[in-house]
Amino acid sequence: MPVKQQNKRTTRTTRGTATNDVPQFFRLNVEVGDLEAAISFYTKLLGIEGRKQAGSRCYFECGLVTLQVLDVSSQRQPHPAAKALYFTVSDLEAVYERAKALHCLSDSDVHDAAGGGIVVRPWGERSFYAQDSWGNPLCFIEHGTVYTGRD
Numbered sequence: 001m002p003v004k005q006q007n008k009r010t011t012r013t014t015r016g017t018a019t020n021d022v023p024q025f026f027r028l029n030v031e032v033g034d035l036e037a038a039i040s041f042y043t044k045l046l047g048i049e050g051r052k053q054a055g056s057r058c059y060f061e062c063g064l065v066t067l068q069v070l071d072v073s074s075q076r077q078p079h080p081a082a083k084a085l086y087f088t089v090s091d092l093e094a095v096y097e098r099a100k101a102l103h104c105l106s107d108s109d110v111h112d113a114a115g116g117g118i119v120v121r122p123w124g125e126r127s128f129y130a131q132d133s134w135g136n137p138l139c140f141i142e143h144g145t146v147y148t149g150r151d
Contacts, residue, residue, distance in 0.1 A: 078134040
């Protein structure tokens with residue numbers, strides 16, 4: 001039986017069964033104080049090019065979610081993200097080396113282990129933590145070790 005979709009924001013009918021439309025997370029905003037420096041930093045760290053946008057921002061396509069880097073320096077000081085931004089990567093060591101070269105590895109401990117070191121966390125994720133120049137915390141997790149809480 002075909003899938004009938006009324007509207008992307010309303011109920012969908014699949015094989016005669018009504019389901020609620022689940023919101024899809026598509027963009028995350030981080031505030032910075034220097035757009036050009038932030039573009040350089042994130043391009044080097046993520047290993048991808050961003051797309052500069054109107055309004056002092058740049059978009060980095062990170063899978064299904066876009067990282068929006070927004071320069072707020074003309075209005076106020078940047079406010080760091082509340083918690084770490086989590087990225088899954090296939091080659092954790094390569095990203096770690098880029099973070100190390102950018103001198104942005106975390107100096108905090110995470111569950112009694114160095115946040116800035118590649119560690120298998122108690123929940124099974126192999127990861128490391130970093131921070132951009134504006135205080136935005138970042139975490140990189142090796143693909144295949146991501147803990148979803150469903151297991």
